[in-house]
Amino acid sequence: MSLYLWIILGTITFPFLLSFDRKIHFYTHWKTIFPAILLVGLFFLLWDNYFTDHGVWGFNGKYVQGIYLLRLPLEEILFFLVVPYACVFVYEVIKGYFPDLKLDLLGRAFAFLMVLSGLLLTICYLRNWYTLTACALSVLLIIGIYFRARATWFNHFALAFIICLIPFLIVNGILTGFTTPEPVVWYSEDHIVGIRIGTIPLEDIFYNLDMLLPVVFIHELLSQKRKKG
Template sequence: MEFLEHHFFYFILMIFSLAYPLAQSFERRINYYSKWSRLLPSIIVMMILFIPWDIWFTDLSVWQFNSDYICGIKFFLLPLEEWLFFIIIPFACVFIHEVLNYFFNKQLDSGSYIKIAYSLACILAFFSVIYSDRLYTLICFSLTSLSLFILAIHKPNWIGTFFRTYFVSLIPFLIINGFLTGSFNETPIVSYSSSQIIGLRILNIPIEDSMYNLLMLLIVISIYERKSTLK
């Protein structure tokens, strides 16, 4: 399809990701727009970590962006669309978080999710050591493992709702990242150096990306929920 072979393809994906959450932000039950003042600093803090990381890995060719699918505007090696990714995807995921909290039980059994956090942290720590020669695997798994250990130790009352949001967000994650990595289109927008990842993929998405997404979401929701309790 011509839509999939376009210089604005990545940009269109981001607009598509933003459209529904933005349109529903003013829906009176969720009232998402009134929470943007908490969301903005949460996203900024996350970007302070993720943008330099992204620039570093782009410079090292851990991943590369296909010039056929981006508009061509770049800031510090990163396409404009990549900057938008770090704003729009957290915006959409926190919208999912708010919707789930509104329509479903906001108080979930923390004990089970603390065990999940500890277990996943241990697994990631193990694989970050085993694959310490793969830069993306090492950095992504070790940072996510550390963050999950901290999460489990602090036992916030929102730990259950965080994991619920993460698991639900995996559905749009597979769709959007599927397009980014060439799962549904002929060539990927983002390609990865095979020497810097484990090689295990979901569709064409490196398994590391799922933990990258978890870490990004965990940072944003941690700050977002903390600001909620301080309000």
């Protein structure tokens, strides 16, 4: 089994097994989570394939199974299913076990930090495809969901995202070559800022936010409709 597939398996194992926890009953959210993941995942697969096709990033054949859909290895496709599932699990655990946490200040600080840094990077690196798209989309999502729609769940999302940065740094560190002679996923230096957290491009943080925030948004929207129905 490929290294990338082992990473995918390790990422999903505990969230899936704990989905049947008696307090959270995460499996009862599957009817809203899976549609959200699939909708957002389709967009990201198209984005991912386009950037792979144009050399913005790519995949090392040594660390994948060799099964491809268009230009994307099987493991990369599974990434867009597994990572959102694991992170939404963390989000629901926080809501379930700590529903009364006072997180207004954290949510506000997180929103302002991501918007301001995203705007700065977007303006300064307009020619970098990855920087431009990842950062600009983060800015638009937070402005729309937090500042305009005033989503009441955003504060819990912010905490969940920060907590998920720990496994994110581990998983993405392995994928970008921290523990291997060559990276599993490589990036063109022409399309990133060049600032890395270990071996992880700074843009990956914004990219993960772009992927996770819409999933939670759709999940919450569908959940509210189910309750009303």
